[in-house]
Amino acid sequence: MFIQARGRGILIAVVAVVCLVLGDFLAGLYFHDSNYYAQHGWPKLAAFWVAAGLIQLMLPRRPEEVLGAIHAPEAQPSILRDKDTLLWIPARYWPMVQLALGIVFYFVNA
Secondary structure (H helix, E strand, O other): OOOOEEOOOHHHHHHHHHHHHHHHHHHHHHHOOOOHHHHOOHHHHHHHHHHHHHHHHHOOOOHHHOOOOOOOOOOOOOOOOOOOEEOOEEHHHHHHHHHHHHHHHHHOOO
16 A cells, blocks of 8 residues: 655654554553454544644644744754645644544444
8 A cells, every 4th residue: 555645744644553553452451352442432532632642743833833932932843844745635734634533433433
């Protein structure tokens, strides 16, 4: 399977997959049921939302977004850049996409 990514956009998919696999492992470990993750939507919701938070932390922060700064600092270095994309969607939109996917997977029991 080929994933269309530009720049470091593939890291978005890696973060999402790692969060989902870790969520599956932790849900099975905590509830002592290997099928718990598949039968319930909230572990997927939590995994997608954690992925969204991590992706947001990887995005560049502009000086005007830094709250409480007395002096306008330089732009913070970041892992993802403005030109990075995954599936032709710019990296800055992926946290919102992850939040929406979490809500969808919460209600969908496949």
